[in-house]
Amino acid sequence: xxxxxxxxxxxxxxxxxxxxxxxxxxxxxxxxxxxxxxxxxxxxxxxxxxxxxxxxxxxxxxxxxxxxxxxxxxxxxxxxxxxxxxxxxxxxxxxxxxxxxxxxxxxxxxxxxxxxxxxxxxxxxxxxxxxxxxxxxxxxxxxxxxxxxxxxxxxxxxxxxxxxxxxxxxxxxxxxxxxxxxxxxxxxxxxxxxxxxxxxxxxxxxxxxxxxxxxxxxxxxxxxxxxxxxxxxxxxxxxxxxxxxxxxxxxxxxxxxxxxxxxxxxxxxxxxxxxxxxxxxxxxxxxxxxxxxxxxxxxxxxxxxxxxxxxxxxxxxxxxxxxxxxxxxxxxxxxxxxxxxxxxxxxxxxxxxxxxxxxxxxxxxxxxxxxxxxxxxxxxxxxxxxxxxxxxxxxxxxxxxxxxxxxxxxxxxxxxxxxxxxxxxxxxxx
Amino acid sequence: xxxxxxxxxxxxxxxxxxxxxxxxxxxxxxxxxxxxxxxxxxxxxxxxxxxxxxxxxxxxxxxxxxxxxxxxxxxxxxxxxxxxxxxxxxxxxxxxxxxxxxxxxxxxxxxxxxxxxxxxxxxxxxxxxxxxxxxxxxxxxxxxxxxxxxxxxxxxxxxxxxxxxxxxxxxxxxxxxxxxxxxxxxxxxxxxxxxxxxxxxxxxxxxxxxxxxxxxxxxxxxxxxxxxxxxxxxxxxxxxxxxxxxxxxxxxxxxxxxxxxxxxxxxxxxxxxxxxxxxxxxxxxxxxxxxxxxxxxxxxxxxxxxxxxxxxxxxxxxxxxxxxxxxxxxxxxxxxxxxxxxxxxxxxxxxxxxxxxxxxxxxxxxxxxxxxxxxxxxxxxxxxxxxxxxxxxxxxxxxxxxxxxxxxxxxxxxxxxxxxxxxxxxxxxx
Numbered sequence: 001x002x003x004x005x006x007x008x009x010x011x012x013x014x015x016x017x018x019x020x021x022x023x024x025x026x027x028x029x030x031x032x033x034x035x036x037x038x039x040x041x042x043x044x045x046x047x048x049x050x051x052x053x054x055x056x057x058x059x060x061x062x063x064x065x066x067x068x069x070x071x072x073x074x075x076x077x078x079x080x081x082x083x084x085x086x087x088x089x090x091x092x093x094x095x096x097x098x099x100x101x102x103x104x105x106x107x108x109x110x111x112x113x114x115x116x117x118x119x120x121x122x123x124x125x126x127x128x129x130x131x132x133x134x135x136x137x138x139x140x141x142x143x144x145x146x147x148x149x150x151x152x153x154x155x156x157x158x159x160x161x162x163x164x165x166x167x168x169x170x171x172x173x174x175x176x177x178x179x180x181x182x183x184x185x186x187x188x189x190x191x192x193x194x195x196x197x198x199x200x201x202x203x204x205x206x207x208x209x210x211x212x213x214x215x216x217x218x219x220x221x222x223x224x225x226x227x228x229x230x231x232x233x234x235x236x237x238x239x240x241x242x243x244x245x246x247x248x249x250x251x252x253x254x255x256x257x258x259x260x261x262x263x264x265x266x267x268x269x270x271x272x273x274x275x276x277x278x279x280x281x282x283x284x285x286x287x288x289x290x291x292x293x294x295x296x297x298x299x300x301x302x303x304x305x306x307x308x309x310x311x312x313x314x315x316x317x318x319x320x321x322x323x324x325x326x327x328x329x330x331x332x333x334x335x336x337x338x339x340x341x342x343x344x345x346x347x348x349x350x351x352x353x354x355x356x357x358x359x360x361x362x363x364x365x366x367x368x369x370x371x372x373x374x375x376x377x378x379x380x381x382x383x384x385x386x387x388x389x390x391x392x393x394x395x396x397x398x399x400x401x402x403x404x405x406x407x408x409x410x411x412x413x414x415x416x417x418x419x420x421x422x423x424x425x426x427x428x429x430x
Numbered sequence: 431x432x433x434x435x436x437x438x439x440x441x442x443x444x445x446x447x448x449x450x451x452x453x454x455x456x457x458x459x460x461x462x463x464x465x466x467x468x469x470x471x472x473x474x475x476x477x478x479x480x481x482x483x484x485x486x487x488x489x490x491x492x493x494x495x496x497x498x499x500x501x502x503x504x505x506x507x508x509x510x511x512x513x514x515x516x517x518x519x520x521x522x523x524x525x526x527x528x529x530x531x532x533x534x535x536x537x538x539x540x541x542x543x544x545x546x547x548x549x550x551x552x553x554x555x556x557x558x559x560x561x562x563x564x565x566x567x568x569x570x571x572x573x574x575x576x577x578x579x580x581x582x583x584x585x586x587x588x589x590x591x592x593x594x595x596x597x598x599x600x601x602x603x604x605x606x607x608x609x610x611x612x613x614x615x616x617x618x619x620x621x622x623x624x625x626x627x628x629x630x631x632x633x634x635x636x637x638x639x640x641x642x643x644x645x646x647x648x649x650x651x652x653x654x655x656x657x658x659x660x661x662x663x664x665x666x667x668x669x670x671x672x673x674x675x676x677x678x679x680x681x682x683x684x685x686x687x688x689x690x691x692x693x694x695x696x697x698x699x700x701x702x703x704x705x706x707x708x709x710x711x712x713x714x715x716x717x718x719x720x721x722x723x724x725x726x727x728x729x730x731x732x733x734x735x736x737x738x739x740x741x742x743x744x745x746x747x748x749x750x751x752x753x754x755x756x757x758x759x760x761x762x763x764x765x766x767x768x769x770x771x772x773x774x775x776x777x778x779x780x781x782x783x784x785x786x787x788x789x790x791x792x793x794x795x796x797x798x799x800x801x802x803x804x805x806x807x808x809x810x811x812x813x814x815x816x817x818x819x820x821x822x823x824x825x826x827x828x829x830x831x832x833x834x835x836x837x838x839x840x841x842x843x844x845x846x847x848x849x850x851x852x853x854x855x856x857x858x859x860x
Contacts, residue, residue, distance in 0.1 A: 030580060033647075033760060131577075137724065139578070142572060143569050146748065148740070150452050150456065150741075151740055217463075275729060290740065291456070291736075292737065293740040294567065294736060297727075297730060299726070300723065301725075309722060311580075311723075313722075314578070325465075329463050
């Protein structure tokens with residue numbers, strides 16, 4: 001068997017500890033699959049004394065993570081520090097600059113600096129691998145960039161944030177409100193103390209922008225992702241959606257059409273029989289649509305020590321096998337800087353929910369606004385709410401132009417009969 | 431861009447024509463992903479004049495497929511002839527013997543001769559790739575051998591035969607009998623004139639034996655697959671299973687435990703909420719369970735021109751990229767010749783269906799047989815059937831030893847009250 005591949009790991013949180021654990025526990029198996037042993041020789045983390053449930057015997061401790069890039073006993077650097085800039089980015093640049101392969105789980109860094117890093121990697125013919133950055137243990141980076149390589153990919157979408165899926169699943173199962181479930185998820189460690197990256201959709205947007213670049217051969221455009229999170233969703237929305245045959249999910253969706261790139265993160269109504277709708281709890285799910293393969297569906301654990309570390313080690317096995325490809329499938333210079341698609345012209349069905357004062361003429365006012373914008377209604381439910389004197393009106397439109405639905409909603413929101421902010425969600429009809 | 435990779439294709443059925451189509455239609459995209467153009471230079475098939483909806487202009491026609499192996503204008507051979515032996519095997523051996531990479535979709539050949547061919551490939555450091563051999567367009571070979579490389583895989587199972595899934599789905603949707611749906615599927619071209627490879631589970635067994643070798647690092651053991659097809663399933667079974675919350679699927683299942691290999695193809699009752707149960711029509715589905723990644727689920731189109739050709743071209747892209755790995759992840763010499771696990775000791779719940787004469791004492795007789803074998807009953811339904819004077823008894827056991835259930839069934843079958851052959855199916859409780 002060939003000589004060992006020596007790994008330096010920066011960041012020993014759950015994932016870093018998981019990588020150390022896999023490479024110890026499954027050492028023999030991994031070595032046989034990789035064609036050579038993969039051995040951790042150096043690590044760096046903030047707190048040397050924390051108990052991580054792993055043995056660091058025989059592994060060098062490095063205080064400054066950036067040093068891993070230049071150590072003679074490190075062949076490959078695994079960056080698990082996190083954060084789009086700061087020490088993670090410094091380490092990534094130094095690693096590639098020192099002509100060493102880089103493995104990272106850092107979607108924020110890739111979303112912001114992925115093209116720069118990919119160019120460094122390409123210039124030196126080095127692997128830069130990041131299976132763990134999207135959907136944890138699901139091999140979706142490989143599934144798109146290699147498994148679907150024959151196809152003109154037209155659409156990629158799915159659930160890439162376990163925290164949001166967990167919150168929405170519990171809101172449905174227990175009939176609880178968003179704030180209540182979020183607080184409990186934080187107490188249980190399923191949501192961060194500052195949850196905004198997750199629940200506002202930013203984490204999903206990071207991942208989506210990476211997938212879109214891979215799938216469409218497009219220059220990564222994180223700033224082009226339109227992003228709406230799940231804060232505005234009420235348990236009544238979940239119940240109404242269910243009554244209509246849908247489940248609400250935070251969907252990241254990217255499409256390439258007519259040479260334009262559409263990227264959006266938004267809560268959407270997914271038909272109950274769709275595999276994305278049946279993906280519950282903290283599971284992730286991804287759909288890839290290609291012109292020859294049709295619809296491919298991937299589901300699995302998108303976060304956590306084991307699954308994410310599993311993806312990191314898969315990358316290491318590829319590197320041990322000598323697999324070097326451009327990080328975004330084709331050289332960065334070949335990626336097309338696609339203009340952003342205009343959402344206004346999109347057509348689809350929409351879910352609208354408005355809380356209204358329960359008085360005569362309100363419905364006439366709402367339906368007139370829709371009519372004036374050319375939006376026709378497929379179904380409408382009005383319900384009195386017990387808690388206040390208000391009523392809730394839920395509508396599903398027939399297929400309509402998105403701009404027209406937005407217009408009609410603005411008109412309705414301006415009415416003194418409408419209480420608070422109306423909610424508009426897309427219906428996933430594919 | 432590097433020089434073109436020249437492909438020779440043997441077999442121009444649906445899949446072969448699909449490969450030609452992809453490499454023409456998506457030529458530019460594939461070239462950018464592969465780092466070089468992939469060009470078909472020679473083909474061989476039985477009938478030169480058949481209209482396949484593709485242009486063969488500029489492509490050499492070769493009468494004897496085996497000649498592709500030695501032509502100077504062919505760098506890689508794609509074998510799509512089919513059949514475990516005969517011209518496919520001759521071509522495969524000659525291709526590797528001539529030091530050329532081989533891509534095949536031929537699960538029968540791999541199930542019977544995979545280890546021999548893998549050894550030839552390894553000895554010459556050549557790629558032998560076969561993503562298209564299992565589950566068509568779903569990148570499950572890659573998902574197991576590369577994506578899950580960090581994991582001790584404990585179980586692989588799923589639906590690998592679209593014909594069976596199509597038949598069972600239509601039996602359920604339309605309440606029709608097996609024979610009727612099969613005849614219609616044949617008329618529509620969804621089932622072969624001789625359907626036994628599909629409906630008796632042999633095709634699934636071929637694929638399962640390949641996956642088991644990959645997943646467990648085990649020597650491929652096709653003869654070790656216990657195989658029961660779907661001929662005995664009646665529409666009443668499907669209805670009863672549904673009433674109990676299950677859907678009947680032809681499941682291929684492989685497990686490695688205590689150094690033994692368990693491989694079985696059998697109709698099983700899958701809980702309705704399980705993603706395998708919601709995989710309908712001709713779709714395929716695969717589950718991989720690993721010690722770190724947990725459960726991975728893959729779903730997509732398992733057959734047909736587009737999806738299968740998509741998998742072939744993905745293999746060609748890997749070859750163009752210079753990716754060479756042992757065909758079964760590790761060298762054949764390292765694969766363990768695992769002894770076969772004994773099914774008798776397995777524990778699980780079982781579905782039993784017996785057609786019985788509708789007379790006094792029958793149920794007492796059946797339940798006594800179960801009691802005497804130590805099998806306890808979770809639920810039991812007896813129904814009169816309108817067509818004859820007989821009744822149907824359906825039982826679900828509590829968890830029991832498989833050997834005990836088999837014993838009890840043999841005792842029941844021996845009773846003069848039991849009409850025809852009883853049916854026993856496993857319940858998938860994971």
